[in-house]
Amino acid sequence: CSLQAGLAVLLKAERLFHSSYHSQAVHIRPVCRVGSRLSSLPEHPNRKSTLDASCVAVSWELRQTLTVVFDVFSSGQGKKDWSLFKMFSRTLTDACPLASQSKVYVDISPKNKEKELLEVTPPPTSVHEAVVQGDKKTYAVYDLLSPSLFNTSRSLNVQLKWKRPQDSSEMPIPVLHAQRYVGGYGLQSGEICTLIYNTHPYRAFPVILLETVPWYLRLYVHTLTIITKGKENKPS
Structure with a gap:
């Protein structure tokens, strides 16, 4: 789909090169096909394998990643509100027809034990909870393959706004x-x-x-x- 559809629509070179940090990576690893399940091959021949003994077909998995860091607090005159359009100057229109999965995850975990007064619009298609480095995280999930996501508009501009006056406290430091x-x-x-x-x-x-x-x-x-x-x- 190149830059015509899917998440790649956001990859506008002008905005990426003016971010605080960006990097690309390519990960290649061998995987073993056992039915419809993919499992990693053992890293060492002497290491005990957890794969099924019937695994005889080996494939190579290619994973490409792009990491971009935007300092929206500094560029937004001290405001913590952000949106896809503010960061990338573009919005999402639809999913790539060739993609089997296309999702956007927004971390809405409260930085304190009390529930933070923040609002994510439009409403996510689902909410996912996971434990990351020992901390419980909550993510708003936008499934671009969901027909209901683009019912009212052909443009998806995920926005996060704070419902109360923002304090000047620093963001929590990761573990x-x-x-x-x-x-x-x-x-x-x-x-x-x-x-x-x-x-x-x-x-x-x-x-x-x-x-x-x-x-x-x-x-x-x-x-x-x-x-x-x-x-x-x-x-x-």
């Missing part, structure tokens, strides 16, 4: 978050520091760190230093 900065100067003392925080009281999370190195920095692997809880971990 697992990171900070990154460049320090020093020159090839001798220049460095990249990445701080990863896990504030969960007892749970550990696997982390894959991918660094995007500025063009003006030259890195040397032997200078890599990993410090956990004040102690240095030397790579084996």
Whole structure:
């Protein structure tokens, strides 16, 4: 469908390149076909497989992702309200005819224990609850394949508005978050520091760190230093 239908309609280059952050990724992995169910192949031949013994047909799964971060609070003159049109200068018109699924998820989880006074329009087709990193999350789901979604209008502009005057309190920090900065100067003392925080009281999370190195920095692997809880971990 290219940019003519579906979620790809929002991919307007002018808006994406003026966002606070954007990145693309391609994930490829082998999957095993067992009837209509897809399961991951074991990562190591000696690892015990949880697949059905009758699995003999192997396929490759291709997944493309696009991550975009908009700072609507700064660009919106301190307002937390946002909409698809404000961020992308476009709205959704319909689903791609070739897509088996096409959904928009909006996180409407309250940042405090008390229910937040926020409103999402138009009303979602369903509400989904899930546990993410130990926290209960609530999502408003818009199914673009649902006939009722485009009954009144051929344009879907998801909007989130606050029903009460907005305070100046900062947004809650995720349980697992990171900070990154460049320090020093020159090839001798220049460095990249990445701080990863896990504030969960007892749970550990696997982390894959991918660094995007500025063009003006030259890195040397032997200078890599990993410090956990004040102690240095030397790579084996």
